Amino acid sequence: MNAVVMSASWSPRAGYALSERERITGKATMASQVYRDPVFAWQSVPDPTPARDEVVLAIRACGVCGSDTHCYETDREGYILFSGPVKMPCICGHEYTGEVIEVGPDVRFLKRGDLVAAEGMLNCGVCEACRIGRPNQCPHLEMVGFSAPGAYAPFIAAKERFLWKINGIAERLGSAQRACAIGALVEPIACSYNGMFVSAGGMLPGSHLAVFGCGPIGLGAIALGRASGAATITAFETVPERLAVARAMGADVAMDPRTCSPSEVIRETTGGWGADMLVEAAGAALATMPEIEKAFAPGGKMVYLGRTGLRAPVLLDVLVSQAAHIVGARGHVGGGCFPNILRLMERGRLNVEPMITTRLPFAQTLAALAKSTDRTDGKVMVDFVL
Ligand SMILES: [Zn+2]
Ligand SMILES: [Zn+2]
Numbered sequence: 001m002n003a004v005v006m007s008a009s010w011s012p013r014a015g016y017a018l019s020e021r022e023r024i025t026g027k028a029t030m031a032s033q034v035y036r037d038p039v040f041a042w043q044s045v046p047d048p049t050p051a052r053d054e055v056v057l058a059i060r061a062c063g064v065c066g067s068d069t070h071c072y073e074t075d076r077e078g079y080i081l082f083s084g085p086v087k088m089p090c091i092c093g094h095e096y097t098g099e100v101i102e103v104g105p106d107v108r109f110l111k112r113g114d115l116v117a118a119e120g121m122l123n124c125g126v127c128e129a130c131r132i133g134r135p136n137q138c139p140h141l142e143m144v145g146f147s148a149p150g151a152y153a154p155f156i157a158a159k160e161r162f163l164w165k166i167n168g169i170a171e172r173l174g175s176a177q178r179a180c181a182i183g184a185l186v187e188p189i190a191c192s193y194n195g196m197f198v199s200a201g202g203m204l205p206g207s208h209l210a211v212f213g214c215g216p217i218g219l220g221a222i223a224l225g226r227a228s229g230a231a232t233i234t235a236f237e238t239v240p241e242r243l244a245v246a247r248a249m250g251a252d253v254a255m256d257p258r259t260c261s262p263s264e265v266i267r268e269t270t271g272g273w274g275a276d277m278l279v280e281a282a283g284a285a286l287a288t289m290p291e292i293e294k295a296f297a298p299g300g301k302m303v304y305l306g307r308t309g310l311r312a313p314v315l316l317d318v319l320v321s322q323a324a325h326i327v328g329a330r331g332h333v334g335g336g337c338f339p340n341i342l343r344l345m346e347r348g349r350l351n352v353e354p355m356i357t358t359r360l361p362f363a364q365t366l367a368a369l370a371k372s373t374d375r376t377d378g379k380v381m382v383d384f385v386l
Contacts, residue, residue: 003153004365005043006071007089008035008080027147031071031086036078038071038088040366045091048149048157050104057098057116057158059362060180062151064372064380065095065188066215071146072369083309086146093152093365093382094120094145097166097183099176107160115170116163117183117342118151119333120144125161136194136331152365152382164338168346177385181359184381185352186341189220190332195303196224196279198335200327203277203301205229210266210275210295211251213282214242216379217305219249219355221279224341226250227350234269236262236282241357245378248354257287263294270297274322278302285312296324304328355379361386 010026012018016033028034050056070082071092080086100114110116123130123138130138142148149156164186170179196202203209209225211218214237225233226249235251237243238258246254253269255262266275274297280288283306292302293315300322318324332338344350355378360368362384372380 001045001047001154002042003045003091004040004093005045005089006038006040006092008038010034011036013079025087027085027087029085030083031146032075032079032081032083035080035086035088036074038074038080040072040092040369045153048155050102050157051159052104052106053161054104054157054159055100055107055110055163056102057118057156058101059096059098059151059154059156060115060177060384061097061184062093062382063095063184063188063216064368064382068092068145068369069372073373082146083307084146085141085143090146090148091150091153092145093150094143095184095187096151096156097180098151098156101155110160110163110165115166115176115179115183117166117186117338118144118158119162119338120187121331121333122148122159122162123333133334135334136329152362154362154384164342166342169342172346172348177383181356181381181383182345182352185216185220185355185379186338186345187332188216188379189223189341189352190337191305191330192217192220192224192279192281193337193341194332194335195305195327195329196221196277198337199329200277200301200303200325203228203230206231207276208266208270208273208297209233210262210278211235211246212257212262212278212280212288212292213237213284213306214239214246214254215281215375216355218279218281219245219378220352221281222246222249222251223350223352223355227344232269234266234275239376241376242378245354245357249351257291262291266295273297274300276300280304280306282306283308286310289314293318296322299323301325301327356381359383359386
């Protein structure tokens with residue numbers, strides 16, 4: 001089969017202490033410190049065959065993730081921007097859905113013809129983090145499309161335990177392909193769900209929600225806030241196209257933070273109360289933190305989902321006076337993230353379709369990756385049936 005393979009040269013930065021494990025496995029723990037000069041190209045690779053507990057899927061849709069973009073883009077010295085674990089060469093793509101076409105003998109719950117959405121984080125299931133219910137913190141994690149074969153390919157082999165059926169969404173929509181496109185959004189939305197509801201413990205209906213950054217994670221937070229009964233949702237984003245998507249997905253107020261004082265906008269929108277939950281999905285804590293500090297409602301929670309290597313000063317006194325919390329989270333597995341989002345989608349209770357702003361056929365996957373670098377889309381979707 002022909003797949004989009006990313007490769008790069010293994011060239012650890014001068015100051016980076018390569019571990020023994022990285023040397024032996026060829027898997028960089030912090031890819032941005034090791035891999036430079038990435039190349040994304042079509043390559044002929046063997047068709048996958050299922051292990052005993054695996055199925056083979058014909059891929060139907062795969063969203064372009066910010067992490068894909070971060071592997072595609074480089075800094076001035078040519079190093080990729082993605083700081084997670086990567087082993088190249090690797091078939092890229094991980095936010096995918098597909099149709100089961102082949103079933104290993106030990107597979108129990110899936111059959112040919114089932115449509116499924118896939119988790120992209122392959123936690124080991126055996127280590128202490130996994131066994132105490134922290135699969136997103138598994139130190140042995142393999143990541144689809146980064147260290148394990150990905151989904152910019154016609155087929156993929158996947159373990160049953162990482163797959164969730166989306167047949168019900170197809171039935172409701174009367175379209176398998178629409179279900180597969182929406183299903184491919186579950187992975188990024190599950191990152192928002194994991195932060196807001198699993199790590200931070202959720203918010204009460206009638207709460208005021210504020211979202212900083214309206215990429216897929218921030219947009220997912222808006223959709224989930226609407227579904228869970230937020231009284232108001234205030235969103236901030238610098239890209240005008242994304243502000244429009246934020247409104248379409250349910251934000252009451254969506255503004256460019258450079259043209260206003262976000263904390264004042266939040267106070268105004270909430271009648272002076274402040275935000276009960278603030279989601280940082282901009283990865284720009286240096287700019288957002290000073291505003292978030294001023295916008296906490298009493299007992300408010302900030303959920304930090306963005307990523308930045310930079311330290312950001314925090315006025316801790318605010319946490320005392322407002323009894324506020326700051327919570328971090330990464331990942332999208334465990335905690336009911338996938339099944340609960342799928343239930344909402346199956347019943348039409350999560351407004352997510354406006355997030356897909358560009359659809360390109362599989363043959364144009366390289367163009368889809370290039371398009372993602374302009375950062376104007378809600379989500380660029382590679383649609384295998386176009
Ligand atoms: Zn992703
Ligand atoms: Zn583990």
